[in-house]
Amino acid sequence: MEKDTEQEDQALTRKDFLNLTGKSLIIGTAGSFVLNAISAGEVNAQTTKKAASPPARIPPFIQEPIVLEQWKSDVDQQSAPTPTPLPPLQRVGYAVVGLGHLALEEILPALSGCKKSRLVALVSGSPEKLKKVSQQYGIDAQNCYSYQTFDQLKTNKAVDVIYIVLPNGLHKEYVIRGAKAGKHILCEKPMANSAKECREMIAACQAAKVSLMVAYRIQFQPHNKKIKEFLQEKTFGEPKLITATNAQSTANVNHWRHKKALAGGGALPDIGLYCLNTTRFILGMEPTEVFAYEYSTPGNPLFAEVEEMISWQMRFPNGVIANCTTDYDVHESRHYRVNCKRGWLNLDKAYAYKGQKLMAARAEGKLEKQEDIGIAEINQFAAEMDHFSSCILDNKKPLTTGEEGLQDHIIMEAIYQSAREGRPVKINGVAPEPNWKGPEPKDD
DSSP, X not given: OOOOOSOSSSOOOHHHHHTSOOSOOOOOOOGGGSTTOOXXXXXXXXXXXXXXXXXXXXXXXXXXXXXXXXXXXXXXXOOOOOOOOOOGGGSEEEEEEOOSHHIIIIIHHHHHTOSSEEEEEEEOSOHHHHHHHHHHHXXXXXXXXXXXXXXXXXXXXXXXXXXXXXXGGGHHHHHHHHHHTTOEEEEESSOOSSHHHHHHHXXXXXXXXXXXXXXXXXXXXXXXXXXXXXXXXXXXSSEEEEEEEEEEEOOOTTSGGGOHHHHSSSHIIIIIHHHHHHHHHHHTSOOSEEEEEXXXXXXXXXXXXXXXXXXXXXXXXXXXXXXXXXXXXXEEEEEEEEEETTEEEEEETTTSXXXXXXXXXXXXTTEEEEEEEOOOOOOHHHHHHHHHHHHHHHTOOOSSBHHHHHHHHHHHHHHHHHHHHTSOEEOOOSOSSOTTOOOOOOOO
């Protein structure tokens, strides 16, 4: 599961979410519990180096790895170069909006391990939670905000990026408010509740001259990147057929994921989106047509407003067919297989935060050779945030722009239409080729 709100034991409506708190908080920090915490005074002392948005180019820091003596033989997997982090006060400052499961379990810990990004501010509707988290991460009271004081981020010169980690139905409002505050925006997936909302968000960021990136962490995950490389180089021949599944079970009928106004839909935009976006990513092309089937168990209150299951096909210009399935009421399963002319690639735990297992097979004479391809794991959240930070520092377009998020919504709307009408639906996407993408990040 990707995101969660901060109300764990009760239903959450949009009105409840926005009215949880009304005033900014005065909180004492617990800096003694946090090593290397950066105080607000230290942050403010650096404001001559960075403007609010977009930040001025930070003075260059030589990012060359320290070369250590060789100790492994060439028959073992070699170590990556030593990390080359920027000094803390030269890193891009992030304000994280929403302190639910994803923020507390993944994003905030990942920021602690980033090379070019750091946590400088928090936004929450829960005063108690905000107090605890700010103490844990050494965030000063003046850098803690409620949803009502969110717009005051505009005057916080330590904040370069606002990371929106809210229910899908709130993305549009806070992306637009963040853009008006003059801050760059990193927004969780799915980008919004509709393609129309995506277009409004893109326009707002363009008008404010700030960068907008959608948090598609899979595009920074090394196993998925390696599969894309294999397909580009036709290592296993031409790809022909892809089967992809992302499924899990849900239990709380009052959770925002089961409220259409906040979620936009059910399994498709939440977890099925991974099958959709990852397939587009590894193939490097856009589907031209979809055909879909939708089902929800009659009488199950979990699916009174949103769908339980959607199965769909995507047809690509080169003849590849992708069969994708997502379900909200089965045991967790996340995998895909690419069948090529001379072999196949199979990725288990494909869309998970960690634990990916890549297996390949190909014919060699009368034999079929199967092999496990071991690739070192990384923190996907740290990788995507550091990529965005690099783009900000170097004034480059991010890999996963707002148009990338818009394209997925265009395709999802076609999938829903196909399921309703029982017929194939042509895709009228953003562009015939994904020319809205920025350059892919280089591996360390």
